[in-house]
Amino acid sequence: MADLIELGRHTTVLGGPDLGKYPSGNPLLVQGADSRVLIDSAVGVQLPEVDAVLLSHFHEDHTVGIGARPELPVQIHARDLAGVQTVEGFAAASGFPGEEYARELTEVFQHQGVAQAQPFADDAHWDLGGGVTITAVPLPGHTFGHSGFLIEPDGVFFTADVDLSSFGPFYGDVEASLTDTRESLARCSQVEAAHYATFHHKRVVEGRDELLRLLAAYADVLTRREQAVLDLLTEPRELDELVGQGIVYRPGKVPAYAVESERRMVARHLDELVLRGAVLHEDERYALM
Ligand SMILES: [Zn+2]
Ligand SMILES: [Zn+2]
Incomplete structure (x- = not known):
């Protein structure tokens, strides 16, 4: 009902x-x-x-x-x-x-x-x-x-x-x-x-x-996720190293179906950061500018 x-x-x-x-x-x-x-x-x-x-x-x-x-x-x-x-x-x-x-x-x-x-x-x-x-x-x-x-x-x-x-x-x-x-x-x-x-x-x-x-x-969550991406880039990393690190889902709490979706969401933040000139994408790795 x-x-x-x-x-x-x-x-x-x-x-x-x-x-x-x-x-x-x-x-x-x-x-x-x-x-x-x-x-x-x-x-x-x-x-x-x-x-x-x-x-x-x-x-x-x-x-x-x-x-x-x-x-x-x-x-x-x-x-x-x-x-x-x-x-x-x-x-x-x-x-x-x-x-x-x-x-x-x-x-x-x-x-x-x-x-x-x-x-x-x-x-x-x-x-x-x-x-x-x-x-x-x-x-x-x-x-x-x-x-x-x-x-x-x-x-x-x-x-x-x-x-x-x-x-x-x-x-x-x-x-x-x-x-x-x-x-x-x-x-x-x-x-x-x-x-x-x-x-x-x-x-x-x-x-x-x-x-x-x-x-x-609700929009603040986007800012929080973006900051979490930046915080993980204290050294150059590949996209896969940023998945399961708490950017979208709590570490260890990523539903099986969501691993791919978290990867896509993190990639979209990285794309934005690269476009904005805050992050450099080179040889599969992302690094702070
Ligand atoms: Zn729905
Ligand atoms: Zn929906």
Whole structure:
């Protein structure tokens, strides 16, 4: 059973177990005069009867049960379409291969391709009737097509996996970007809304002041990770020597599936530092300038 939290007259959070901590989440139900739309789905939240589904991105924890309902119209940002349509597309975009992880995807998330998914563009806008609208807000970085949604007239901004958790942003997929993540956090801070809904952890943040405070702390994690990279470069090191050293995950606490994603995240910090002229990349090794 989901915890139902009403945000305005048309928008309801379907709160998943544990405040929607991964592997669960907090989907949103939006009711217009003509149609009823679900934004994302989650483990532990029964799929409600809806006319259509909007997906914030292609990740397994947001598409639970959707592939098994081929009659249900589904839309996702064009850049995440291939990642959601087939299991092979998911593996290519996320970079999560391996049999053990594939088994977890099936068992925990009933993961499968959402073959009926159709693409939407950056400026997508949906009219649900009775003055209720949903507007896409592109927030790339976590995945290339990661999108938030603004629901009016309720003044609800769904920030998807900009989840404001203490872990911080995740940009460990093959199709992810640290630079885009930074820009998307800035973009989030500009959206005026009465309520901010995250898919994980916080669920609902009331008012923009509180959002800005939480966003600043969330962005600080990027600064902390970058400093951790610099601290490890007191002598020249190769990328592999920087993985498992606490930059993203606590040493000894890196989940098996996350070794590759930590490597990609660290590499993205190194790329930024090289571009900025703070770090030199030579003969496979990174060194402070
Ligand atoms: Zn995600
Ligand atoms: Zn998620």
